[in-house]
Amino acid sequence: MGSVTTTSNSAGSIGQKALDYYRLVKPGILRLLVVTAFCTMLVAARGMPDLWLVFWTILGTVLICGSANVFNMVWDRDIDPVMKRTQERPIPQGRIDPQNALIFAGVLGFSAVLILTYFVNPLAALMGICGHAYYVIIYTMWLKRRTPHNIVIGGGAGAFPALIGWAAVTGDLSMTAWIIFAIVFLWTPPHFWALALYKDVEYHKANIPMMPVVRGKHVTKFQMLLYTALLLGATTLLAIVGMMGIIYLVASVVLGAVFAYMCIRTAFDTTDKWAKRTFAYSILYLALLFGAMSVDSFNTHHFTEHRYLAGIEQQAERMRAEQDKEELRSLHNGELPAPKTSQQ
């Protein structure tokens, strides 16, 4: 009896430990980062890429982003207990030792780099390493506690998974890839400041210089509008440069109009109601925008396939005409006969 209890207790504690390690990677955020990487792969391939390539790229992206998030939690172990939103995390709760978390982050990061280098390509691995360094060193260790522009500059980190996806498929980084990067980059300030508007007291307590704490809510709301306008410009630019089709164009305009509307309502709201709605919508917005890009890629894939086949037809036609000319030359001692006129 006693041994059964011990076994079930230890099984329970192993389950609890596994769950705690799972929480360290910030699974909610990780999911959306993976969505951006996967959908960018579809856009780059104009359809579904090789499934093994998708598997290794997504696995590498999950591991490298997970590693970055664990490093972030280890570094922030002094401020996470101060904020209600973060104090339930496994490190502030004392359920995971920071040193073990650090080893976990190292293992995840190292495996990610190996996987991306050997099963994807070196450029995808490089983008993973740059995103990791950007988030851990530039955002977490340097900017987060120093300047209210931490999100604007640091927000670039969250745009790297899209670059991993693009590099995985094409082996390079085209203008379209950088516009997708810009979309995530410009989306981050309104995404985060919407939350910071109603968590300002917590950030103040933790001494983190987030925009609403340092510059006030009015300035934050104005900056949210500014970045949303730039975001809408970038999503429209993608339609042109990325040669996206009507599905993407309609989706980006409708989703963007709703985002702009919500930011405007937030700007005039004296309560937290619209800021909370805008934060929730920001996540849906990015997921749906990337979803629309993907659907459109399949659509434009067929379109480009038609154009490609039409091109081959034209080329075959030209080759047939050349062959006819050659035959005529050989029949007339190397000279083409003069074309017949109506008088002849």
Ligand code: HEM
């Ligand atoms: C510097 C950039 C960013 C900052 C400071 C930031 C900050 C935050 C914060 C503080 C939360 C609330 C988490 C919580 O409730 O404990 C959150 C939630 C979330 N963020 Fe961001 N974020 C950033 C970039 C991103 C990026 C690039 C993505 C994905 C592309 C993303 C996706 C999400 C998602 C999906 C959630 C909801 C998580 C959940 O419900 O579990 N964030 N973000």
Ligand SMILES: CC(C)=CCC/C(C)=C/CC/C(C)=C/COP(=O)(O)OP(=O)(O)O
């Ligand atoms: C390729 C690669 C590895 C890219 C890195 C992508 C990445 C992990 C982005 C995370 C963005 C994010 C969760 C910021 C919040 O940090 P925070 O410290 O402000 O949030 P917190 O207060 O909830 O801890």
